[in-house]
């Protein structure tokens with residue numbers, strides 16, 4: 001049985017000290033997450049974009065082998081809610097502040113690296129787009145990936161018929177309104193652009209990618225956002241690294257086991273409403 005462990009935010013590092021660490025320009029960062037892209041991908045890419053000192057703390061995906069050690073399932077990796085990602089902000093003295101929940105981590109890093117716009121209107125708009133992109137991924141994960149195998153096919157069917165086309169139409173409308181320049185807001189990258197590219201990457205690594213990706217690839221406006229993100233020099237360097245490639249391979253392996261299977265699903269892609 002799983003013994004996934006918990007830990008509180010408050011530890012022997014005092015709150016006063018934690019506030020000091022957060023204000024310290026010399027901190028480094030560790031991102032605790034599985035050996036895959038998924039919900040950790042945007043935070044990693046934000047850290048790469050920020051050109052800060054950071055590293056991955058990678059949790060190996062659970063093995064099928066019975067006696068293999070599994071530090072996550074064995075309760076050796078405590079987190080505030082028994083889930084990851086968790087961001088560790090580490091002082092030069094090696095004291096840590098823990099940030100939990102992917103949206104909180106991503107918005108924290110985006111603010112730090114000036115990816116939330118130039119004024120309050122831009123910030124609100126970027127955050128709204130970001131939240132909508134986030135819940136699109138969340139819905140896909142909860143309706144067709146992390147569900148019992150018997151429900152996955154039905155989840156995929158609903159995703160392909162409703163969630164996906166509606167998401168693309170909404171986001172094309174917003175991208176067009178900003179001048180079809182491949183940015184959601186203004187003429188520079190924001191949290192929304194980076195999250196969109198990473199959420200689409202998640203779908204590209206599912207066994208059913210061939211049913212999902214053509215819809216994204218057909219959209220010129222969405223493809224422009226992906227290109228703007230991928231071509232940013234710091235992000236391009238991260239995506240060219242061996243570590244990024246190994247996380248990519250990990251995503252294929254993980255989703256082969258957990259996501260809807262590719263077999264017998266072609267019909268869903270072509271079925272009329």
Ligand SMILES: N[C@@H](CCC(=O)N[C@@H](CS)C(=O)NCC(=O)O)C(=O)O
Nearest residue numbers: 004038039082083084085101102103
């Ligand atoms: N609300 C959390 C959800 C994170 C989440 O569900 N993480 C999954 C992996 S994608 C997890 O850690 N699951 C724990 C487990 O499988 O034992 C967030 O957004 O950070």
